[in-house]
Amino acid sequence: MTADRTEGERLTELAKRRGYYFGSSEAYGGTAGFYTYGPQGAALKSNVEDAWRERFTVQEGNLEIDAPTIMPEPVFEASGHLDTFDDMLVECPECAESHRADHLIEDNSDLEDAETLSLEEAAEEIAALDLVCPNCGAELAGQSVDNFNLMFETNIGPGSSDPGYLRPETAQGIFVEFPRIKEYARNRLPFGVTQVGRAYRNEISPRKSIVRTREFTQAELEQFIDPERDEPDLSAVEDVAVLLYPATEQQKDDGDYIETTIGAAVEDGSIGNAWLGYFLGIAQEWYERVGVDMDRFRFRQHLAGERAHYSSDCWDAESEVDGDWIEIAGFSYRSDYDLSKHAEYSEEDYTVFRQYDEPKTVERAVVDPDMSVLGPKFGGAAGDVKDALERLAERDPDAFDGDEVTVEVDGETHTVETDVTNFAVEEQTINGEHITPHVVEPSFGVDRTVYTLLAHAYEEDEVDDEERTYLSLSPEVAPRDVGVFPLVSNVPELVDLADEIVDDLRAAGLSVVYDDSGSIGRRYRRQDEVGTPFCITVDRDGLESDGETTVTVRERDSGRQIRVPVSALADELGAVRGGDRTFDDLAAEYDELTDD
Known part of the structure; x- marks a missing residue:
């Protein structure tokens, strides 16, 4: 037997020898963070994707799209990725090798959530732990810890005038196209949109084979809901047993897991959002179905400092391999952040009409600008000025209290006399209102799921006095x-x-x-x-x-x-x-x- 080798070492050797996965471009020395799936691995990965589609797209009655992997820079300005999609980097003063500071700290201490540290706190931990460069052994104390943006940048077309980025998640392709996709859903909430595809992150220090790579596959579902009206049907998952590790338990010295059911956890507030609870239940059953060892599986809630900039609450599905817990899926409540940001930056309509049960009479600020004045004054921009005035009246009626009102069009300020706008407040009977949907996102790492399935399926025994290695893979996903x-x-x-x-x-x-x-x-x-x-x-x-x-x-x-x-x-x-x-x-x- 091979008990002297770690689980990861055994798996890596088998994966390469039997055609599951191996480092890419090895004929040219290879590049860290990129892997090729061999015949067995490609088939297993494809089967996992098919099983995910069957459960999260087909059974849930959702729509599926396939968006480009390269998107223009304004998309990521709106989403916040250009400003906040960072990891902590510390550079060796001797060999100039870059390392993820939080990983170095976690690998050499009992701290499990070093990514929640500030840059200054991370630098202090490195000094306190006397950490050295894993590459050359040079001391890292005193070195600054800086943010490093993980986006892969490129240029769209010749030259550099139209920058773009490889998407770091498949979600933005769904959000950007929401104005068109909502029409396919007949403008009726709730509805879900799924996508399975490649994403790219320029990881500082890729590691653990296909667990942390620079190119990977995600399977994501964006569930669009009316937060005031839409609730999931928890009856389908209320009895599903789960192992939870809430943030409150993580922060205790003697914190422990909570063994409960989805229904009980939502009722007592352990899971604070019913939609998140619903998808945790669906995921629990799906992971068990495809072959994840449920004795090595848990749901861990993000601490406040871990959550992405768009997330108000997030839980990770985690699997245990080699004594370490690895994230294999995230379940996030993104509220209306994404759609509101894209509406703000693009000026497209990212809302859905909510029909009232009965018509309502309301007071509404309106303008009817005199185009005989705006036309000569603003020329070709007159129509845009008119639209900007209408939006301002709806958003901030008090702006019309003075003699003049100012609006901005394409970065240029335009001033209009208030009496020219014909501003008024009128009583109107309305049948509904436009709302910006909230988003609940289950996001699955396909590669990490493949790694987990292989690790949990790996077995060794003896048959007819001979050593045998076998993979106890579920028939549904076996290559x-x-x-x-x-x-x-x-x-x-x-x-x-x-x-x-x-x-x-x-x-x-x-x-x-x-x-x-x-x-x-x-x-x-x-x-x-x-x-x-x-x-x-x-x-x-x-x-x-x-x-x-x-x-x-x-x-x-x-x-x-x-x-x-x-x-x-x-x-x-x-x-x-x-x-x-x-x-x-x-x-x-x-x-x-x-x-x-």
Whole structure:
């Protein structure tokens, strides 16, 4: 066995050898933070994405979009990423290597939330801990800790006049397009929009293989709600058991986890927002379904200093690997921050009309500018001045109390005499009002989920006095569904039937590998190590059996075998992959082989 190696070391070795993932561009020395998924990894990752779409897009009745990964600079000015999307950087005075200051502190102390420290506090911790550069050993005490923006910058088109950025999250593509997407949702709240795609962050110190990289895949859902009217149906998740680590417990010297249910946690305020509670419940069930070990899983609430600039509350789904907890998803209440900011910067309509139950009579400030005056005075800008006056009247009626009123158009100030605006306050009967929706965001790290599934599925045991490594992956996400083997490769009847079975199973949508090399035991071991749930062996007994032709079906984890008619293979294995049947169900129906 390989107990002397850490969990991460075992996983990295297997991942590279069996084609799950490996460092990119290694022929040219490689670049930290970029990974290529091999045949097994690409299939596993794709299956995870499909499983996520099925649960969070299809079952929830949401819309899905696919936005560009490069967006113009004004998008990120509005979102706040240019000003606040930073990590702490400390640079070695000797070798000039850059390091994340909070990671250095956490790796060399008991502090778990160093990112909540100010820059000055981080520098003081580095000095107090006598930290040195991990690269060359030089002392880091006295070195300044600075903010480093994680955005990848580029230019759109020739030259540098139109700067853009690779998106650091897929969410902004959804927010920017809200004025059009809301039309597809018939302007009715609540509705959700999902997106699965690449995001980019110029990490200071990528680490832990595919856990912290510079290019990664996110699966995000933006749920748009009316905060005064919309509530989730908690009945679907109220009994889901969860392990919570609230901020209040983290701040105690003897703080501990809370074992509870979603319904109870929302009711007693442990989870302060019902929408967040709803999505935590959905996520708990989904993670268990795809194969995360629930004994190594928790939801941790962000401390105040950890929360992103747009978030009023946030919980992380975390998995334990190698004794460390890693974030694999975040659940954030973003309020109306994003839509309000994009409305402010773009002057587009990011609101939805809320219909009243009954019409209301209200007083409303209006203007009807005299265009015969505005036209000659402002020329081509007259229409924009008129629009600006209308917006100002709605927003700040008191601005029209004086003899003149001032508005800004494209950065230029324009002054208009108040009597020219024809300002008035009128009684109007209205049927509703425009509101800016609030946003609840579950954001999943696909790569980190893949890493967790592999780590939690990794097992070692002995079979027939031989060491065996296998990945106990859920049939729903395993990269291959089944391996097909003729018992021997020099019997045409066995080979022909094996070929037919391969074709039939592939036609049924199953991922199949054919292998006739080496002993049957060796072939089983190869498939066990990549996580293939079932292996089919074509033997003479099946050809010579009375009635239907049969084959043996072997289950990966237990090594148990049953004999199944060839005609039933596609339906039965498809049912197991889809979660409608289990191997135990099949074993109860078909003959199980024994060692006797």
